[in-house]
Amino acid sequence: xxxxxxxxxxxxxxxxxxxxxxxxxDARRAQGARNTGVLGDDAMPQRYRRIAQxxxxxxxxxxxxxxxxxxxxxxxxxxxxxYRTPPVRWRAALEFLMAGFPRLVxxxxxxxxxxxVLFALPLVGITVLLQYRxxxxxxxxxxxxxxxxEQMYDPSNPRIGRDSGGDWQMFGYYIMNNIGIGLQTxxxxxxxxxxxxxxxxSNGMTIGAVFGYLxxxxxxxxxxxxxxxxxxxxxxxxxIAGGAGLQLGLHWLAPGRRTRxxxxxxxxMKGARLCMGVAFMLLxxxxxxxxxxxxxxxxxxxxxxxxxxxxxxxxxxxxxxxxNRVDKDGDAR
Amino acid sequence: MRGPVLDTYxxxxxxxxxxxxxxxxxxxPRAVAWGVDLVVRIALMFVISLLLGLLGKLGSGLTxxxxxxxxxxxxxxxxxxxxxxxxxxRTMGLRVVLANGAPIGWPAAITRxxxxxxxxxxxxxxxGLLVSLVDPCARRLGDLAAGTxxxxxxxxxxxxxxxxxxxxxxxATLRPEEQAAIVAFGERAPRLTPExxxxxxxxxxxxxxxxGPAGVLRLFGMANWLLGRR
Numbered sequence: 222x223x224x225x226x227x228x229x230x231x232x233x234x235x236x237x238x239x240x241x242x243x244x245x246x247d248a249r250r251a252q253g254a255r256n257t258g259v260l261g262d263d264a265m266p267q268r269y270r271r272i273a274q275x276x277x278x279x280x281x282x283x284x285x286x287x288x289x290x291x292x293x294x295x296x297x298x299x300x301x302x303x304y305r306t307p308p309v310r311w312r313a314a315l316e317f318l319m320a321g322f323p324r325l326v327x328x329x330x331x332x333x334x335x336x337x338v339l340f341a342l343p344l345v346g347i348t349v350l351l352q353y354r355x356x357x358x359x360x361x362x363x364x365x366x367x368x369x370x371e372q373m374y375d376p377s378n379p380r381i382g383r384d385s386g387g388d389w390q391m392f393g394y395y396i397m398n399n400i401g402i403g404l405q406t407x408x409x410x411x412x413x414x415x416x417x418x419x420x421x422x423s424n425g426m427t428i429g430a431v432f433g434y435l436x437x438x439x440x441x442x443x444x445x446x447x448x449x450x451x452x453x454x455x456x457x458x459x460x461i462a463g464g465a466g467l468q469l470g471l472h473w474l475a476p477g478r479r480t481r482x483x484x485x486x487x488x489x490m491k492g493a494r495l496c497m498g499v500a501f502m503l504l505x506x507x508x509x510x511x512x513x514x515x516x517x518x519x520x521x522x523x524x525x526x527x528x529x530x531x532x533x534x535x536x537x538x539x540x541x542x543x544x545n546r547v548d549k550d551g552d553a554r
Numbered sequence: 555m556r557g558p559v560l561d562t563y564x565x566x567x568x569x570x571x572x573x574x575x576x577x578x579x580x581x582x583p584r585a586v587a588w589g590v591d592l593v594v595r596i597a598l599m600f601v602i603s604l605l606l607g608l609l610g611k612l613g614s615g616l617t618x619x620x621x622x623x624x625x626x627x628x629x630x631x632x633x634x635x636x637x638x639x640x641x642x643x644r645t646m647g648l649r650v651v652l653a654n655g656a657p658i659g660w661p662a663a664i665t666r667x668x669x670x671x672x673x674x675x676x677x678x679x680x681x682g683l684l685v686s687l688v689d690p691c692a693r694r695l696g697d698l699a700a701g702t703x704x705x706x707x708x709x710x711x712x713x714x715x716x717x718x719x720x721x722x723x724x725x726a727t728l729r730p731e732e733q734a735a736i737v738a739f740g741e742r743a744p745r746l747t748p749e750x751x752x753x754x755x756x757x758x759x760x761x762x763x764x765x766g767p768a769g770v771l772r773l774f775g776m777a778n779w780l781l782g783r784r
Contacts, residue, residue, distance in 0.1 A: 223782020
């Protein structure tokens with residue numbers, strides 16, 4: 222068939238489809254309005270397939286770019302409509318937090334344990350070390366930082382853990398700083414996992430230095446009572462972010478029976494979903510840190526009790542969450 | 555079917571068995587788009603901090619939260635909700651799509667934007683630039699991990715109709731790609747200057763056995779014949 226005849230025969234079909242794309246393709250806009258066009262919404266997939274067939278005909282017969290480009294445009298837009306990802310629902314988001322996320326964390330248990338060791342070993346090691354050799358703090362921090370730290374956790378300070386700034390200001394600061402660090406811990410895993418290892422170990426060392434030194438000089442009370450509450454969320458979130466980075470590097474290094482690209486994409490998607498959970502945990506941590514942990518007037522006993530509840534809550538959530546439900550991880554994404 | 559073409563098209567076979575061509579965008583338009591986004595983000599932060607600055611300490615806390623959201627969320631939210639385009643990408647006519655040509659959803663948008671951190675290493679997106687120069691589809695590391703691709707969204711404007719004049723039967727049987735070339739000439743030549751038309755038509759002298767305007771007219775005639783106007 223000659224091109225002109227071909228175009229004349231299908232012209233009506235094509236313009237109908239183009240009109241449909243203009244008026245109906247955007248789900249949000251199309252929601253309220255009624256479909257007044259010739260082409261019904263339910264007839265669209267069928268029309269799309271017809272146009273797909275016409276495009277391959279046009280290509281095989283060597284019709285001019287004018288025709289094939291138009292068909293290709295229509296197909297591309299139709300493809301975008303037919304294969305778009307479903308919109309996010311709040312219920313699904315809640316389900317992800319309660320069940321999907323803990324399940325996701327457990328599915329990468331090995332990486333999470335390794336991340337925990339990488340983080341906790343330097344932390345505990347240096348804390349203990351500084352009890353016997355407190356002068357070693359100068360290997361980790363310069364004197365200005367040490368002085369600042371001493372002042373922040375001074376037992377006579379009315380607000381623990383800060384030298385200035387109100388609750389809201391610190392809330393904002395914690396969000397920006399901590400969540401940023403958490404996300405970077407994950408992202409640096411793309412460097413074959415090395416980045417995550419470095420971030421985990423160096424964070425463990427710094428925190429260990431702070432803990433060890435302040436405990437040694439007698440500021441342990443304010444410090445531990447300050448950290449114990451939000452630490453439940455913050456420290457676990459850092460470990461999970463590190464684990465997410467490690468699994469990214471691991472899947473890249475050892476893709477198994479997939480292509481390297483495929484393995485990387487799967488690990489990347491998994492990491493992104495882990496990061497959503499990590500960001501949520503760090504958000505909660507920032508809230509607790511700004512509005513609860515810093516209050517110096519609360520007796521230590523209350524602080525430690527609350528911290529105990531929070532820690533067991535977080536651990537139970539990660540350990541048991543989503544176990545009693547049918548595994549439907551596939552459609553959760 | 556076609557010989558090797560020097561181009562950045564990535565062909566994707568849809569479930570309907572049709573090859574979609576996705577024109578991958580190179581580092582330069584993407585860098586410009588990123589620059590536009592940077593300006594937008596700075597302006598946004600400037601306005602936000604001016605407004606929230608009136609609220610004192612609460613305001614400075616909120617400003618920090620806003621800074622975090624703008625820094626990490628701007629690209630993610632726009633790409634996920636606005637058909638894979640940020641403001642910068644829209645000005646440059648770019649769009650992020652999944653490797654199979656489908657629109658990107660939240661997980662892909664989050665992945666590719668979180669991993670920007672690595673593409674920025676060690677400075678000024680050097681890692682991302684290197685990887686995108688090696689990758690045939692100019693993807694950076696974040697794109698590789700998210701399975702996404704940045705394509706040129708704007709199509710070139712549609713060319714006009716071939717002018718209807720005489721119909722001229724080609725003296726020899728033409729191969730399909732030769733036919734397509736003549737038809738394409740018929741449709742695109744009206745937008746060119748007469749001199750350029752003649753220059754192009756001269757290339758087909760063995761076929762038209764004419765030069766200059768006469769050759770152009772003969773080629774138009776052949777295009778009409780091939781289009782089925784007789």
